[in-house]
Amino acid sequence: MSSKKPPLDLTDLSIDTLAVRAGQNSSEFREHSEAIHVTSSFTFDSAEQAARVFADDEAGFVYSRFSNPTISSFEEKLAALEAGETCVATSSGMSAILGFILANYSSGQHIVSSRFVFGATKVLFDDLLVKFGISVSYVDGINIEEWLAALQDNTGMVFFETPSNPTMTLIDIQEVSRSIKAVNKSISVVVDNCFCSPIIQQPILLGADVVVHSATKFIDGQGRCIGGAVVGPEELVGKPMQKLMRTAGLSTSPFNAWVFSKGLETLGVRVRQASENALTIASAFEASGQFLSVNYPWLDSHPQQALAKRQQKSGGAVVSFEVKGGQSAAYELINATQLCSITANLGDTRTTITHPFTTTHARWSEELKAEVGISPSLIRLAVGLEDPQDILRDLGLG
Numbered sequence: 481m482s483s484k485k486p487p488l489d490l491t492d493l494s495i496d497t498l499a500v501r502a503g504q505n506s507s508e509f510r511e512h513s514e515a516i517h518v519t520s521s522f523t524f525d526s527a528e529q530a531a532r533v534f535a536d537d538e539a540g541f542v543y544s545r546f547s548n549p550t551i552s553s554f555e556e557k558l559a560a561l562e563a564g565e566t567c568v569a570t571s572s573g574m575s576a577i578l579g580f581i582l583a584n585y586s587s588g589q590h591i592v593s594s595r596f597v598f599g600a601t602k603v604l605f606d607d608l609l610v611k612f613g614i615s616v617s618y619v620d621g622i623n624i625e626e627w628l629a630a631l632q633d634n635t636g637m638v639f640f641e642t643p644s645n646p647t648m649t650l651i652d653i654q655e656v657s658r659s660i661k662a663v664n665k666s667i668s669v670v671v672d673n674c675f676c677s678p679i680i681q682q683p684i685l686l687g688a689d690v691v692v693h694s695a696t697k698f699i700d701g702q703g704r705c706i707g708g709a710v711v712g713p714e715e716l717v718g719k720p721m722q723k724l725m726r727t728a729g730l731s732t733s734p735f736n737a738w739v740f741s742k743g744l745e746t747l748g749v750r751v752r753q754a755s756e757n758a759l760t761i762a763s764a765f766e767a768s769g770q771f772l773s774v775n776y777p778w779l780d781s782h783p784q785q786a787l788a789k790r791q792q793k794s795g796g797a798v799v800s801f802e803v804k805g806g807q808s809a810a811y812e813l814i815n816a817t818q819l820c821s822i823t824a825n826l827g828d829t830r831t832t833i834t835h836p837f838t839t840t841h842a843r844w845s846e847e848l849k850a851e852v853g854i855s856p857s858l859i860r861l862a863v864g865l866e867d868p869q870d871i872l873r874d875l876g877l878g
């Protein structure tokens with residue numbers, strides 16, 4: 481006699497075990513590695529059953545714009561890792577941010593954002609949200625008073641990245657969440673956790689409401705697929721986002737979701753190793769005395785090292801630094817590399833090198849870039865899994 485095993489109890493499992501075991505969702509064939517359900521729609525036994533499933537009166541998958549078992553597996557796994565109630569996967573990191581806002585806010589509402597954000601995030605806020613009547617104010621966000629001073633009666637959300645792309649500026653998740661909630665419980669604190677991943681930092685455990693991800697980065701981990709995700713409570717991410725996905729279809733594909741699920745299984749070992757490599761490289765940069773500045777949260781010279789050590793488990797895999805000699809010297813250093821890939825992605829097994837001033841933040845005005853410290857001399861190195869000594873030699877050190 482065969483009896484079906486009960487579903488795995490995830491309580492009390494460590495993050496490494498959750499990364500491998502959460503969200504396992506096998507079919508009647510009992511495959512060990514999840515299948516990829518490449519199908520646009522799902523079938524029913526009768527018209528009556530179809531009506532019940534469409535009306536949410538019976539559980540079941542309907543149409544892959546908003547429901548698919550492979551995508552659900554990825555969502556369950558990431559929700560478990562970020563300690564969130566639920567997760568919705570999206571077509572990109574940008575559509576995760578857009579989708580969360582479209583699902584929860586409307587014309588006349590206001591957002592406060594840190595000005596230390598990814599280039600496209602600010603363009604999305606300034607050029608797109610304005611068309612829907614949603615306004616955005618910016619703060620440095622390092623000092624809690626600035627956040628409080630920027631709040632308005634119609635503020636619905638505060639948003640920040642920590643560490644930020646590419647200046648590695650930190651924001652105190654616990655302090656911002658606590659202070660904002662003390663003023664108005666209904667304001668959502670939303671953190672872009674792309675640079676850390678849940679292996680290094682779990683914003684929801686520090687008091688944030690919602691985490692957004694570019695799954696394109698460390699979650700994929702090998703630079704293959706574009707995708708994103710939003711993790712948070714049912715009332716913000718469950719119903720509102722499911723309705724948005726069903727209606728507006730910012731969905732990811734089953735194949736991409738499968739790649740992300742598999743990526744999550746090895747997230748811990750990859751992120752910890754890349755972070756160790758980045759610390760070796762950042763320390764060697766600083767010791768060389770060759771650069772105007774080196775920005776890495778684990779270095780004694782980082783002005784927010786104490787905060788980094790409080791809210792992160794390690795410094796992460798990204799280091800930025802300023803060369804002497806401006807843009808031409810930055811280009812010269814980038815062009816002299818053989819091993820590093822000149823590309824704007826990050827979170828890959830391969831180390832990538834980028835000139836943010838003319839790529840990821842090229843659409844910002846020179847004044848805006850100057851305000852946040854993105855100078856023509858700044859280079860971003862997203863460290864991968866090669867031997868760090870080889871990367872240092874590639875950069876002319878060691």
Ligand SMILES: Cc1ncc(COP(=O)(O)O)c(C=O)c1O
Binds near residue numbers: 672707
């Ligand atoms: C911090 C951060 N957030 C969001 C994004 C956007 O993600 P995607 O490229 O998946 O849309 C990026 C991309 O580089 C990023 O660095």
